[in-house]
Amino acid sequence: MDKRLEKILPLVQKPARYTGGELNSVIKDKNSVAIRYAFCFPDSYEIGMSHLGIKILYSLINAREDAWCERVFAPWTDMEEQMRSNGIPLYALESGDPVKDFDLIGFTLQYELCYTNILNMLDLAGLPVRAADRKGLSPIVMAGGPCACNPEPVAEFFDLFLLGDGEEVMNEILDLYKAHKQRGSDKAAFLKAAAQLPGVYVPSFYDVTYREDGVVDAIIPAEGAPEKITKRVVRDLDSVFYPDSFVVPFIDVVFDRVTHEIFRGCIRGCRFCQACFLSRPIREKSPDTINEQCKVLCKNTGYDEISLCSLSSSDYSGIEELLSKLLDWTPGEKVNIALPSLRVDNFSDELLKKLTGVRKSGLTFAPEAGTQRMRDVINKNVTEEEIMETSRIAFAGGYSAVKLYFMLGLPTETPEDVQGIAYLAKKVVDTFYSMPEKPKGKGVNVSVSASNFVPKPFTPFQWEPQATVEELKEKQDLLLHTCPSKKINISFHDIHTSFLEGVFARGDRRLSRVIETAWKNGCVFDSWNDHFRFDTWMDSFASCGLDPVFYANRRRDYGETLPWDHLDFGVSKGYLEKENEKAKRAETTANCKIKCAGCGASKLNGGHCDV
Amino acid sequence: MYDVRIRVSKRGRIKFVSHLDMFRTMQRAVRRAEIPLWYTEGFNPHPYISYLLALPLGVEGVAEPIDIRLVEPMPMEELLDRLNAVMPEGLRVESAAAPFHKPAEIAFARYDVTLDRADITPEELTEALTCGELTCEKSGKSGHKKIMKTVNVSEHIREYRLEDKGEQLLLTVVLPAGSTFNLNPIQLMEAVSGRLGRRIYPPLTVRTALLCEDLSEFI
Ligand code: SF4
Numbered sequence: 001m002d003k004r005l006e007k008i009l010p011l012v013q014k015p016a017r018y019t020g021g022e023l024n025s026v027i028k029d030k031n032s033v034a035i036r037y038a039f040c041f042p043d044s045y046e047i048g049m050s051h052l053g054i055k056i057l058y059s060l061i062n063a064r065e066d067a068w069c070e071r072v073f074a075p076w077t078d079m080e081e082q083m084r085s086n087g088i089p090l091y092a093l094e095s096g097d098p099v100k101d102f103d104l105i106g107f108t109l110q111y112e113l114c115y116t117n118i119l120n121m122l123d124l125a126g127l128p129v130r131a132a133d134r135k136g137l138s139p140i141v142m143a144g145g146p147c148a149c150n151p152e153p154v155a156e157f158f159d160l161f162l163l164g165d166g167e168e169v170m171n172e173i174l175d176l177y178k179a180h181k182q183r184g185s186d187k188a189a190f191l192k193a194a195a196q197l198p199g200v201y202v203p204s205f206y207d208v209t210y211r212e213d214g215v216v217d218a219i220i221p222a223e224g225a226p227e228k229i230t231k232r233v234v235r236d237l238d239s240v241f242y243p244d245s246f247v248v249p250f251i252d253v254v255f256d257r258v259t260h261e262i263f264r265g266c267i268r269g270c271r272f273c274q275a276c277f278l279s280r281p282i283r284e285k286s287p288d289t290i291n292e293q294c295k296v297l298c299k300n301t302g303y304d305e306i307s308l309c310s311l312s313s314s315d316y317s318g319i320e321e322l323l324s325k326l327l328d329w330t331p332g333e334k335v336n337i338a339l340p341s342l343r344v345d346n347f348s349d350e351l352l353k354k355l356t357g358v359r360k361s362g363l364t365f366a367p368e369a370g371t372q373r374m375r376d377v378i379n380k381n382v383t384e385e386e387i388m389e390t391s392r393i394a395f396a397g398g399y400s401a402v403k404l405y406f407m408l409g410l411p412t413e414t415p416e417d418v419q420g421i422a423y424l425a426k427k428v429v430d431t432f433y434s435m436p437e438k439p440k441g442k443g444v445n446v447s448v449s450a451s452n453f454v455p456k457p458f459t460p461f462q463w464e465p466q467a468t469v470e471e472l473k474e475k476q477d478l479l480l481h482t483c484p485s486k487k488i489n490i491s492f493h494d495i496h497t498s499f500l501e502g503v504f505a506r507g508d509r510r511l512s513r514v515i516e517t518a519w520k521n522g523c524v525f526d527s528w529n530d531h532f533r534f535d536t537w538m539d540s541f542a543s544c545g546l547d548p549v550f551y552a553n554r555r556r557d558y559g560e561t562l563p564w565d566h567l568d569f570g571v572s573k574g575y576l577e578k579e580n581e582k583a584k585r586a587e588t589t590a591n592c593k594i595k596c597a598g599c600g601a602s603k604l605n606g607g608h609c610d611v
Numbered sequence: 612m613y614d615v616r617i618r619v620s621k622r623g624r625i626k627f628v629s630h631l632d633m634f635r636t637m638q639r640a641v642r643r644a645e646i647p648l649w650y651t652e653g654f655n656p657h658p659y660i661s662y663l664l665a666l667p668l669g670v671e672g673v674a675e676p677i678d679i680r681l682v683e684p685m686p687m688e689e690l691l692d693r694l695n696a697v698m699p700e701g702l703r704v705e706s707a708a709a710p711f712h713k714p715a716e717i718a719f720a721r722y723d724v725t726l727d728r729a730d731i732t733p734e735e736l737t738e739a740l741t742c743g744e745l746t747c748e749k750s751g752k753s754g755h756k757k758i759m760k761t762v763n764v765s766e767h768i769r770e771y772r773l774e775d776k777g778e779q780l781l782l783t784v785v786l787p788a789g790s791t792f793n794l795n796p797i798q799l800m801e802a803v804s805g806r807l808g809r810r811i812y813p814p815l816t817v818r819t820a821l822l823c824e825d826l827s828e829f830i
C-alpha cells in the first residue's frame with residue numbers, strides 16, 4: 001500500500017472504503033493482461049457496493065484471462081481533501097494503481113444527480129473531463145446504465161455509451177479495444193469501429209442542431225455511424241453470464257446480501273415508470289437456475305440473506321416454485337429471503353404464508369396515487385379494495401408497520417388526488433383497528449413516502465411538463481394539512497433535487513456546460529442533501545445562458561425532435577404517444593399477461609416476451 | 612459444546628477494517644467454512660464468536676484471540692485448514708486450542724511501533740516517553756454521559772524499549788489492555804504528537820502479544 005495513503009487513512013472516516021482487499025476481490029498480474037478496466041461508480045462505496053450491475057460486469061470482465069477489472073468509487077469529501085493535498089491521484093481498489101493509466105474507464109449512470117461526481121472523479125484521476133481533450137487511445141471513458149438512455153447532458157464527457165444489457169456488448173468492446181491496442185491504432189479509428197457495434201453510441205459522431213426557440217432541430221450522424229442506435233438485449237437469461245461470487249465488503253453497505261435478478265422487464269407498464277419501459281422485453285430466468293446460482297453465491301460469500309430483486313418480483317411466473325425450492329434449504333442454512341418489490345394486487349395469502357418465519361419487519365406497497373382516477377391515469381392497476389385486502393392479510397400475518405409510496409405532481413393531478421393520499425393512508429390505519437385478529441399489544445404505523453414525479457424519456461409521460469417547484473410545494477403542504485391521524489408519518493423528497501433531476505433527465509447536450517460549471521463551482525454529491533447546493537446550480541445555468549425551466553416544466557408536442565430520438569430502446573414512440581393519450585382519458589392498459597399491448601419491445605427478442 | 616480459542620493474525624491493509632466490521636467478517640467466514648458452530652438462540656440467531664479484545668483501527672495483530680463454540684468436536688488441524696481456505700486477504704488463523712486463561716485475565720498488551728526517523732528522532736521520543744507528563748484526550752464515561760478525559764499517559768507505560776534501525780525506529784511498548792483500562796499506541800503517539808506540536812503517525816503498529824497481570828503470556 002502507498003505509504004502516503006497509510007498516513008492519511010487514519011484521518012478519514014471509514015478508511016476501509018479505500019483499502020480494497022475484500023473477500024473475492026480479484027487480483028491479477030498486471031503484466032499478463034492486455035486490458036485494464038476501471039469500473040467507476042460515481043457515488044460512495046456503500047452505495048456502489050450495493051449495486052448488482054457492478055457485480056455482474058466485474059465478474060464478467062474478470063472471467064476473461066486477458067482483462068483485469070478493478071473497482072473505483074467516489075471518495076467522500078474528507079478523503080478527497082486528503083488526496084488532493086497529498087497529491088494522491090484517484091486509484092483503483094484492487095491494485096492501488098492510478099486510474100489514469102487504465103485502458104478503459106467505465107462509469108455506470110444510475111441517477112442524474114451523480115453527474116458532477118463523474119467530473120470530479122475524472123479530475124481526481126488527473127484526466128481532462130471533456131472527451132475532446134483526451135487525445136490518446138487510452139483511456140477510453142465510457143458509460144452505461146439507466147441514464148444512458150438519454151446521455152445527452154453528459155455527452156461531451158464520454159467517448160462512448162453502451163445501451164441496454166451490458167453482458168454481451170461489454171465483451172465485444174473489450175475484443176475490439178484489444179485488437180486496436182495491439183495494432184497501435186488511434187482513438188478516432190477505434191471509435192469509428194466501435195460505433196458500428198450494435199448498442200454502442202459514440203456521441204461525438206452526431207451533430208445536434210437547434211431551432212431558434214431552443215428545441216432540438218436535428219441529430220445528424222457522421223463517420224458512418226448509424227442513424228439509430230438500438231439497445232442491446234440479452235435473450236436467454238438462463239445461459240447469460242452470472243457471477244458465482246460477489247466481492248464481500250468489510251464495512252456495512254446499503255444492500256449487503258446475495259441479490260438475484262429473476263427477470264428483466266415488467267408486465268405492468270405504469271406510465272411514469274422508466275425502469276419498466278427501458279428494460280422490456282420481458283425475459284425470465286428459470287427457477288432452477290436461480291436456485292442453483294443462489295446456493296453457490298451463499299456458499300462463496302457467507303451471506304445469510306438472499307434478495308430477489310426485479311422490477312415486480314411477484315409477477316415472476318415461477319415465484320411459488322422458486323420460493324419452495326429456496327425454502328427447501330435456506331432455513332437449514334439460516335439464510336433469509338427478502339422480496340423487496342411486492343405489488344399489492346398479487347400478494348396472495350399463500351405466498352405470504354410461505355414467507356412467514358422469514359422476516360417480518362415491515363411491508364411496503366406502492367399505490368403511487370391516492371385516488372382511483374389518478375391511478376388509472378398512471379396505469380397503476382390497483383384498486384382501493386385490493387390495498388385494503390392486502391393490508392388485512394398482512395396485519396393478520398403479524399405485520400404492524402406499513403410503508404406506502406406515492407408520487408406528487410403527476411399529470412392531471414388535482415387537489416382531491418393529493419388529499420386522497422392522506423385518506424387512503426387513514427383507511428389503512430382504520431383497517432388495522434377494525435380487525436379482531438390484529439397483532440396484539442402493538443399499534444399500527446403507516447408511513448407515507450411522497451416523492452415528486454419526474455417525467456422521464458421513453459415513458460408515455462416524456463412529453464409532459466414537470467410540476468413546478470411552487471406547485472410541488474403547495475401539494476406537499478396540502479398533503480401535510482390533510483393528514484388525519486397521528487399513526488401516519490409523512491415524508492417528502494426535496495423539491496429542488498427533483499427539479500434538477502427533471503432538467504437532466506430530458507436535457508440536451510448544451511447542459512454539459514452547466515454541469516461542468518457547477519462542478520467547477522464546487523458541486524459534488526448532489527444526491528446527498530447536505531451537499532446539494534441549489535443556488536450554485538442556478539447560478540451555473542444563468543452563467544451558461546440556459547433556463548432550467550425550459551427543460552423541466554415545458555410541454556413538448558408529439559412532433560418535436562427529442563434529444564434522445566436517435567436512441568431506440570425497443571418500445572416505439574408511437575406506442576408511448578398512444579399511452580399518453582389514454583392517460584389523458586384516464587383509460588388503463590391491461591398488463592402483458594392479460595394481453596400484449598404491442599409496445600414494440602418484443603422485436604428485440606425475436607418477437608417474443610416471457611409472459 | 613466445545614470452546615475453542617483461535618489466534619488470528621491481521622496483517623496489511625485489512626488493519627483499516629474496524630472491530631465492528633471484523634465481527635461480521637468472521638461470522639461470514641465461519642459460514643463459508645461450514646464450521647459446526649453453535650448458534651445463539653432467539654429471534655435472529657447468529658454464530659457464537661467472541662473477540663476478546665478489540666484491535667484499534669490501523670493496528671495490525673499477529674495472534675488475536677477469538678473464542679468460538681462448536682456443537683461437535685473437530686480436529687484442530689481441520690478447523691484451521693477450513694477457515695484459512697475462506698479467509699480474506701490479510702487474515703489467517705494461526706492456531707487453535709482449548710482456552711486456558713479467562714478473558715478477564717488480560718491486563719496488558721505488547722506492541723511494536725515502527726516510526727520514520729524523518730518524523731521523529733530517538734532523542735525526541737526518549738524525552739517524550741520519560742518526561743512524566745505525557746497526556747492525551749480519551750473518551751470515557753461519567754455516569755451515562757460520554758465525556759473526554761485527560762489521561763496521564765506516562766503513568767501507564769509499563770515497559771518500553773527503543774531500537775535505532777537506521778531509517779526507522781522500533782519502539783516496543785507494553786500498555787494496559789483489557790476490560791478495565793485500555794491505552795493503545797495510537798493514543799500514545801497522539802500524546803507524543805501533542806507534546807512535540809506536530810503529527811507523528813507510525814507507518815506500522817503491530818500488537819504482538821496479550822499479557823496477564825504478571826506480564827506472562829495470555830493463552
Ligand atoms: S409495477 Fe409499475 S412501477 Fe413497478 S416496475 Fe412495473 S411498471 Fe414500474
Ligand code: SF4
Binds near residue numbers: 597609
Ligand atoms: S411486446 Fe407486448 S408483451 Fe412484450 S412487453 Fe411489449 S406489450 Fe408486453
